[in-house]
Amino acid sequence: MDLRNDSLDQLHEDLANANMAPTWKYVSEFVAREPKVSYRPWLWRWDDVIPLLMRAGDLITPERGAERRSMEHVNPDLKPFYSTSHTIATAFQLVRAGETAPAHRHMAGAIRFAARSKGGTVYTKVQGERLMMEENDLLLTPTGTWHEHANETQNDIIWLDALDFPLVNMMQASWFMPGEGQVCPDKPDDYSRRQLGLYRPVGTGGYPESHPVLRYPWVEMKEALLNASKGPGSAFDGTILEYVNPINSGSTLPTMSCRAQLLKAGSKTKAHRATSSTVYFVIGGEGVSIINGSEFHWGRGDVFVAPTWSWHEHHCKGEDAFLFSITDQPVLQMLGMFREEALEENDGHQQVASRFTP
Amino acid sequence: MDLRNDSLDQLHEDLANANMAPTWKYVSEFVAREPKVSYRPWLWRWDDVIPLLMRAGDLITPERGAERRSMEHVNPDLKPFYSTSHTIATAFQLVRAGETAPAHRHMAGAIRFAARSKGGTVYTKVQGERLMMEENDLLLTPTGTWHEHANETQNDIIWLDALDFPLVNMMQASWFMPGEGQVCPDKPDDYSRRQLGLYRPVGTGGYPESHPVLRYPWVEMKEALLNASKGPGSAFDGTILEYVNPINSGSTLPTMSCRAQLLKAGSKTKAHRATSSTVYFVIGGEGVSIINGSEFHWGRGDVFVAPTWSWHEHHCKGEDAFLFSITDQPVLQMLGMFREEALEENDGHQQVASRFTP
C-alpha cells in the first residue's frame, strides 16, 4: 500500500481484519480505573423461597429420578450463569425423611450449611466418611471428592449449598463424574476431624488429605463467637470468625472462605468495600444491611449478596443476630488482587437512598 | 394456591419470578461433564502483524498523546474481552528510538518479552529499578507496581506484552492509576536480581518485595535449555523450563507462568491436554503444532494460542526451535482445578484434519 495516504482509520480496519486490536483505542474498555461490577445486591426471603422448596418436595420425588432437589439463588443480573455473585452460587436443598442420593463428584468445590435440621442420622458422606448434620453445622465437599447423602430420620432437612461453579465455569474447567456402587472405602464417622485435625497419625507421611477437617459443628462456632464477643470485634463486621483449614492455616476451601459473625443487639457497623463478594445467610435475629445505599431488611433464613466493591454495613435490630457468610476473598488474595477500603465520610455510614424490595 | 393442581411448569414459573432456578432442570447448564471451551486455537504471523505495528509507529506519535503503542492479539471468539485466551492477553508493542513513556500502575500483572532488541539503554523501570532489555529477555511488572519505559538508543524495539487483565476483569477487580513526576525512589539497575535473588540483605526482615527477581536474561535461560537438552526432556514438550520466582519457588507471577522450550531439530512431541491455556511466541526456528487436529505452521516471531483442554503436540522442522510461552496453569493449581491427560490412542498423536489459515 501507499503509506503516504495511510490513516488511523485505515490502520484500525486492517488491524480488525488481522484479529488485532489497537491498544490506544480500546484500553479503557479492558483496563478500568475502578472495578466495574456487573451485578447488583439482592435478597431472597426465607418466607418466599421455602414454600417453593416444599412444593418441589411434593413434585420432585426420588422415583422421578431427581437426585438433587435444590433451588439456586439467581442474581437477576447473572441469569446466564445461575449464580448469586459472579463467583459463588448458593441454593437451598430439601431432603425428605428417608431419602438418599447416590454419590457423585465434580470439579466444583462446595460447602453445606445445615439451615434446618433436627439432627439424628442425617448426613453427607464425603470420601467414605459420614458427616452428621446438626442445625447450622458447616460441612465441606472439596473439589473432586465423592459425596452422597442420606436422611434416615423422620424429619425433613433443609440446607444451604454454596458452590464455586461460577468460578469453575469462568476457568472453563468443569468436570463431573457420577458414582456407581461403593465409590470409596468407609471411614469412621467424623474421621477427618478426629484423626486429621489436631490429632494426626504419626509415621504416615503427614496428612493424607488436603482438607483435614470436613465438619465444623455449630456448637463450637457459637461458643467461639460468644467468647470472642467479649473483645472489641471488627468495626465493619462486629464479632466475626473465619472457619480455618488447619492443614495450611487457610480458608475452608481455596475458593471460598466461610465465616460466622455475631452482631450484638442494637449494634451498627461501619461501611467498607473490597474486591471480593460475599453471600450471607441469616442464622438468627433481625437487622438491616445497607449495601450501596440501599436498605436490605433481613430475618432468620434470608439470603443476601453484597457484590464486589459494594459498600456495606450492618445494623442489628432487636436481639443479638448471627450471620453465616461465604466470600471469594481467598481467590482474590491468591491472585494478588485483593484490595479493601473503609468509607471515610459521614463517620463511616452511607446515605440511605432506597429500600430493597424483591 | 391450591397445591392439588400444582405442576412442575407452574413451579418453574414461580421460581423464575422469585429469582430462583430449579437445579434439577438446569444443572447440566452449569455443571458440564467436561470443559466447555468457548474459543478456538489461533495463530498470528509476524509477517502479517509487524507491518501493521510499523504503520502505527508512524501514525501514533508521542506528541499525539499515545503512551502505549501496542496491538492486542484478539482471539476471534474473544472479541468482547480483547484477549488471546480466556485469561491471557498478549500484544506487540513498539517503542521507537528516543521515546519514553511515563509511569503508571494497575491491577493487571504483566510480563514483557523483548522480541526484537539491539540492546543498549532501552529499559522498563519497575518500582524505581531499571531493567535493561536485551533480545529475548523476560521482565516482570507484577500487579500494582509502577512501571515506565524508555528507549535511549538509535533503534526501535519491539516486545511482547502478556497481561492477566482478562482474569482481572472476570474477577471484576480492575484498577488503574497514572503516575505523576517521580513515583518512587530510584534503585540501582538490576537491583532485584542482584540484591534480592540469591544475595539478600541481612537484618532487613527478609525480602522487601514479593518478586525478588524482575529480569531473567535470555543468555541464562538459553544456556539452561542447552544444558537441560542433554537430558531426556518431556514427552509432550521436549526440553522445557519454567522461570522461577525464588522467593516462593513459584511461577513468575501468581497468575501466569512463563516458560521457554527447546524442540530439537526434527523432533515430534506427543499430544496432551490440560485445564490450562497457553500462548506461544516463537523465538526462533520453524515447525508445526497440531492443536485439536488442526495444523498450525509457525516460524520466528509468530504467536499462537492453545486453548484450555485442547490437544496439542509440537513438531520441529529444520533446525532446533525455541518457544517462549505463558500459561495460566498456576491459577488452576491454586484453585484446585488443574487436571491434565495424555492422548492414549495412535501412539499419542492426533489425526490431522485441517491446516490453519488465518
Place this chain on the structure above:
Amino acid sequence: MDLRNDSLDQLHEDLANANMAPTWKYVSEFVAREPKVSYRPWLWRWDDVIPLLMRAGDLITPERGAERRSMEHVNPDLKPFYSTSHTIATAFQLVRAGETAPAHRHMAGAIRFAARSKGGTVYTKVQGERLMMEENDLLLTPTGTWHEHANETQNDIIWLDALDFPLVNMMQASWFMPGEGQVCPDKPDDYSRRQLGLYRPVGTGGYPESHPVLRYPWVEMKEALLNASKGPGSAFDGTILEYVNPINSGSTLPTMSCRAQLLKAGSKTKAHRATSSTVYFVIGGEGVSIINGSEFHWGRGDVFVAPTWSWHEHHCKGEDAFLFSITDQPVLQMLGMFREEALEENDGHQQVASRFTP
C-alpha cells in the same frame, strides 16, 4: 625450620601450638560412622518418685519462697545436664490446694501434662489466658511466654513438665525473666483454642500468636485414639497420634513433638530406631518396652526414656494401655538430621538380654 627433617609428629605438635588440629588424625573422633549415644535408657517408677514429691510438699512451703516444687528425672549418664534425654528434661511438679505461683518466662519452651488432677479451678495461665487442667490434658508454654499457675481447689495436683532446656543450654542461649504484678492483659479462658484454632478472627492480619492452640483436652485425644484404633495403626507404635499446631500443621513446639498412643491389650509392636529421643509417661495400663535388648516393665505413672538410636518396641500386658510421649524428632527434621530404620532380623523383635532395675 629445616623442612628436610620435618615429621608428622613435629607437625602435629606445631599444629597444637597453633590451635589447629590435623583432620587426618582426629576425624574419626568427630565424624562417627554411627550415632555415638552418651546415655542409657532409664525408668522412674511412680511408686518410687511420688512419695519423694509428697515429702517435698511438706518441706517446701510457699512461705519458704519456693516457687517451683518440682523434681527432675535425671538420667544417670546426664547428671551435669539435669536432663532425661540429651535434649529433653522432664519433672514432676506438685501444687497443693490453694497454692499459686507468680509469673515468669524463659527461653526454654515447655509442656505440661496433668498427670493427676481432679479438675476444678486449677490452671496454668499463659500470656493472660487461663488453661484449666483436667487429668491428662496437655498444655503448652512456648518459648518466651509468660506463665504462672494456681490451684484454687481443695485437692493437690501433680503434673509432668517437659522442657527443652537441655537444647537451650547446648545452644548456649538461656534467658530468664521473673514477672512482677500483672505481666499481660487477661484473655478469656481457652481463648487460644476457641479464637485461634479452627475459628479465627477476620481482618486482624491472621493469627496473632505462633501457637494458636495452648490446651489439648484429654477427652478429645482419647476419643481420637479410640477412633483411630479401628484402623491398622503403626507396626512400631500401635495407634499413635501427634498433637498438631494448626497454624503450621507442625508439632506442638518447634523443639518437642507430643504424642499419645494406644497399645491394645496383648499387642506387641516391632522394633525400630531413629536419630531422635523420646520420653514416655504411662497414662494407664501395664506393659513392657524392650529398649536396646533390656526389658523395662511399666505401669501407670511411670516415666521412661528411649535414647537416640536405641532399638525399642512395646508389649502391652493386660488391658489397653495409653502412653504419652515427648520427642525431639522435629528438631532433627528441621536440621535435616532425621533418619530411622526398622529392625530386620528376627521378625522385627530384639533378643532380650536383661531386665532393667533402677
Place this chain on the structure above:
Amino acid sequence: MDLRNDSLDQLHEDLANANMAPTWKYVSEFVAREPKVSYRPWLWRWDDVIPLLMRAGDLITPERGAERRSMEHVNPDLKPFYSTSHTIATAFQLVRAGETAPAHRHMAGAIRFAARSKGGTVYTKVQGERLMMEENDLLLTPTGTWHEHANETQNDIIWLDALDFPLVNMMQASWFMPGEGQVCPDKPDDYSRRQLGLYRPVGTGGYPESHPVLRYPWVEMKEALLNASKGPGSAFDGTILEYVNPINSGSTLPTMSCRAQLLKAGSKTKAHRATSSTVYFVIGGEGVSIINGSEFHWGRGDVFVAPTWSWHEHHCKGEDAFLFSITDQPVLQMLGMFREEALEENDGHQQVASRFTP
C-alpha cells in the same frame, strides 16, 4: 521412714539415690538469666597457619592414604569438640595439583569457600555434578550428599571448609559412608544452578533436590555487594548480603547461613550481640574487630570467631575490606531461640580493654 524427722537434706539425698534432682535447689544451674557462653573469641592468622598446611602438603601424600589434607581451627575452649564455635567447625584444606579424593557422604552438612584458586578444572563433585572452584566461590555439600574432588590443574588450591559436625554431635546423630566406584550418575556441570535455580524443568513434580543451587560464584556476590554498597547498609555490619537457597527463600544450609560483607574504607560499625555465633574469613582488606572488648586485628586470609552473645563491631582500616562469614543463626531461629540486641551506651561502641594475641 518417720516423716516427723524428715529434712531437706535427707530428701535431697534420697532424691539423688532415685536419680531425681530437686528443681528448687539446682534450677539456676540449668536455667540461667543470660546466655552462659563456654568459649572465647579467637583468631587464626593466615601467615601462621598456611605454612603448617604446606608442610602437611609434603608430609601427607595421597599414597599414604590420606583423603583429606585439612586442618581444623580449634577454639582453645572447645578442644574436646574440635570446633571453632560451639556449632561450627572450620578448616583449611589443601589439594595439590593432580590430586583427587574419592566420594563419601555424611550427616554433617558442609560448605566450601575457595580461599585461593587459580581456576581451571578444579572442582568438588556433589551428587554427580561438578562444581568448578574459582577464587572465593561458595560451594555447598548438604547433609547426606555424595561429594568428592579433583584438582586437574598445575596449581595447588586451598579452600575453607565449614561443617556443622559440632551440631551433629550435640544431637548424637553422626553418620558416615565411604563411597566405592561411581556413587551416582553424572550430571552436567553447574546443573543445579542452571536447571534448578531460576529455570526449572516443567512436569517433573517440582524441584528434585532440596538445594537447587550448589555453587555461588564470587563474581556475582562481589557485584551484588558493590551495588548494595550504594545504599545505606547495616549499622552493625556495613553492606552485608546472605547467600539464599531459592527453593525456600532460606539460608544456604538449614544449619549454617553464609554471608559476605563489604566494609568501606575507614568505616566503623556499631556493636551488637545475638544468640548466634559467627566464624569470619577475611577475603581481602585489613581491619580490626572488637569482640567483647578485645581488639582482633585481621588481614587477608585470617579466620576469627565471634561467640554466641559476644558484643562485636568492625572497623575497616585502609581500603575496602571484604569478609565471608558462617553463622548458626538459622538454627536458633528455627528453634525459636534467636534474640539480638544493640549496644546502647557510648554511642554503640565498646570500651577497648585489650588486644588479642594468639
